[in-house]
Amino acid sequence: MLFVLFFVVVWLLTAFRSSHYYLEQTVERRTAALRSEIEERKRLEHAKLQAERLAMVGSMAAKVAHEIRNPLGSISLNLDLIGEELNAFSNSDARSSEEYRVLLREMRSQVLRIHQVLQEYLRFGRMPKSERAALSLKGLFEEKLNFLQPLLDEKHVQLTKTFDPHVPLVHADPEQLWEAFLNLIRNAIDAMPDGGNLTVNTKKNGATALVYISDNGRGMTKDEARNLFVPFFTTKSDGTGLGLAHTQQIINEHGGKIDCTTSPGKGSTFAIQLPLAVGA
Numbered sequence: 001m002l003f004v005l006f007f008v009v010v011w012l013l014t015a016f017r018s019s020h021y022y023l024e025q026t027v028e029r030r031t032a033a034l035r036s037e038i039e040e041r042k043r044l045e046h047a048k049l050q051a052e053r054l055a056m057v058g059s060m061a062a063k064v065a066h067e068i069r070n071p072l073g074s075i076s077l078n079l080d081l082i083g084e085e086l087n088a089f090s091n092s093d094a095r096s097s098e099e100y101r102v103l104l105r106e107m108r109s110q111v112l113r114i115h116q117v118l119q120e121y122l123r124f125g126r127m128p129k130s131e132r133a134a135l136s137l138k139g140l141f142e143e144k145l146n147f148l149q150p151l152l153d154e155k156h157v158q159l160t161k162t163f164d165p166h167v168p169l170v171h172a173d174p175e176q177l178w179e180a181f182l183n184l185i186r187n188a189i190d191a192m193p194d195g196g197n198l199t200v201n202t203k204k205n206g207a208t209a210l211v212y213i214s215d216n217g218r219g220m221t222k223d224e225a226r227n228l229f230v231p232f233f234t235t236k237s238d239g240t241g242l243g244l245a246h247t248q249q250i251i252n253e254h255g256g257k258i259d260c261t262t263s264p265g266k267g268s269t270f271a272i273q274l275p276l277a278v279g280a
């Protein structure tokens with residue numbers, strides 16, 4: 001009788017221990033799932049806020065750009081007229097007219113620079129509605145990268161492309177997507193002023209396609225990496241700081257995700273995740 005009682009107690013204890021262990025495991029699993037859900041939700045909220053802020057910045061910039069464009073055109077025209085007038089006088093006082101011409105040229109190039117920045121803002125403010133369809137990433141890169149070859153040669157940048165043949169079609173607007181990739185490629189080229197290696201890779205990752213754009217350029221400081229996607233953040237004397245903000249907006253609107261890993265002095269890699277086309 002005592003033996004049976006002992007056996008029942010041991011059995012109860014073992015059963016209790018294993019159910020306790022099972023409970024602990026379940027709680028741990030659920031906590032991890034909840035944590036990742038909270039993080040994903042935070043990321044989406046952040047992306048939404050960023051998109052709203054960009055939409056406001058974009059429409060404000062577009063209005064300002066419109067207001068400035070006309071007076072800028074008239075200044076440009078007047079500069080040209082003064083230049084022509086100076087040419088007519090050039091025989092009477094050659095030395096000073098040449099000095100004036102240099103000043104005019106400088107003013108002309110500054111006006112041109114403002115004009116370019118305005119064009120960029122206007123383009124940003126009026127991002128056209130995207131026309132998405134099933135798209136081959138390999139096809140897009142093969143077509144567009146060819147046009148970049150002269151620039152890459154000039155900058156002594158070696159391009160390596162690896163396209164995973166198993167990457168299915170993505171659901172995307174080719175022109176917008178290329179604009180996003182081109183911004184990343186331009187930045188990569190800028191980060192390698194003495195030349196370097198640019199790599200473009202694609203691969204399949206579950207229900208998404210992944211694109212990696214890497215350079216072995218100057219990389220970024222922690223501060224730069226933190227502000228990377230903030231509109232108007234730039235470390236370049238001639239940059240608008242809108243390139244990456246625009247890129248992120250395009251990728252977000254495509255239901256994708258963009259991340260960057262970087263190491264000062266070693267280079268940077270941008271990873272872009274894109275949803276696959278239905279049935280792909």
Ligand SMILES: Nc1ncnc2c1ncn2[C@@H]1O[C@H](COP(=O)(O)OP(=O)(O)OP(=O)(O)O)[C@@H](O)[C@H]1O
Nearest residue numbers: 187188191219234235236239240241242243244268
């Ligand atoms: N591949 C990279 N390597 C190092 N720094 C980078 C890289 N890509 C972006 N950056 C940093 O992020 C900043 C913001 O980039 P973004 O493309 O938004 O603007 P920009 O390149 O400065 O100006 P714009 O795109 O108008 O020419 C850059 O000024 C640079 O400091």
Ligand SMILES: [Mg+2]
Nearest residue numbers: 183187243244
């Ligand atoms: Mg840029």
